[in-house]
Amino acid sequence: MAQTHLLLTLSQALTAICLDFRGYEPQTMLFCEVLRALGAPGVTYRREPGKAGLWLSYGNQGKMRWLEGEALVDFMCRQIENANLDPEHLSLICRMVFQTPCRVDRHPDTGQPGIVVQTDMAAFQCRQCGQCCRRLDYRDGMTEADVERLKKMGRNDILAWVRTTRTIRGDIAHRIWVIPGTNEFAPTCPFLKKGVSPQRWICSIHEVKPDICRHYPVSRKHALMTGCPGFDINAPRQPAPLGNPPNK
Ligand code: SF4
Numbered sequence: 001m002a003q004t005h006l007l008l009t010l011s012q013a014l015t016a017i018c019l020d021f022r023g024y025e026p027q028t029m030l031f032c033e034v035l036r037a038l039g040a041p042g043v044t045y046r047r048e049p050g051k052a053g054l055w056l057s058y059g060n061q062g063k064m065r066w067l068e069g070e071a072l073v074d075f076m077c078r079q080i081e082n083a084n085l086d087p088e089h090l091s092l093i094c095r096m097v098f099q100t101p102c103r104v105d106r107h108p109d110t111g112q113p114g115i116v117v118q119t120d121m122a123a124f125q126c127r128q129c130g131q132c133c134r135r136l137d138y139r140d141g142m143t144e145a146d147v148e149r150l151k152k153m154g155r156n157d158i159l160a161w162v163r164t165t166r167t168i169r170g171d172i173a174h175r176i177w178v179i180p181g182t183n184e185f186a187p188t189c190p191f192l193k194k195g196v197s198p199q200r201w202i203c204s205i206h207e208v209k210p211d212i213c214r215h216y217p218v219s220r221k222h223a224l225m226t227g228c229p230g231f232d233i234n235a236p237r238q239p240a241p242l243g244n245p246p247n248k
Pocket residue numbers: 125126127128129130131132133216217227228229230
């Protein structure tokens with residue numbers, strides 16, 4: 001059964017917020033809402049509709065300056081990390097960022113406060129449209145664990161399409177899907193096959209596909225932001241249950 005809730009430690013919640021910020025183009029409307037909710041002293045901000053940046057003034061800097069791209073996301077992550085948020089306040093920010101009900105609860109084992117995030121994945125159903133396989137940039141998405149697993153299974157047919165290299169920062173990356181014997185990415189995943197009807201697609205390595213494919217989408221927001229039609233937008237949402245232990 002699909003996992004319906006996640007219990008994050010406070011530190012994991014902060015990390016998840018920054019991962020969300022880094023996962024998409026700068027979400028300037030959301031950033032303004034978050035700054036308002038943080039009530040950050042000395043920070044003023046202004047959006048320019050249609051532009052992927054913000055005018056900001058902070059610290060000792062009186063004049064507003066334009067921030068966009070990575071610099072803007074770094075700024076937002078610093079604001080969140082330095083805000084010293086209490087659990088209730090953090091839960092409110094999580095609700096805004098993840099666009100789903102969130103609440104504070106205590107971890108059943110440690111007794112420490114954490115944030116319960118409703119994933120809504122019970123309402124997800126893959127439509128086999130193949131959009132994710134054809135459009136998303138999985139590129140460096142295969143993990144070391146995926147590679148080890150496939151090696152153990154002797155799946156050289158899959159590994160032939162994986163090119164292990166180093167990134168500019170020197171980290172190991174397992175690139176997918178690279179045409180064997182070349183440095184060129186395949187135009188589309190070689191394991192995506194036509195389904196029973198013209199609009200349907202299937203993954204021919206479904207049982208062993210990389211985790212990045214297996215875990216897509218991770219939430220309703222992730223689906224909406226990346227064009228996945230797997231959630232029925234008309235279906236009523238279940239409120240996050242109060243007082244029940246979350247599914248783990
Ligand atoms: S985009 Fe969503 S609905 Fe379409 S194949 Fe991918 S997971 Fe399934």
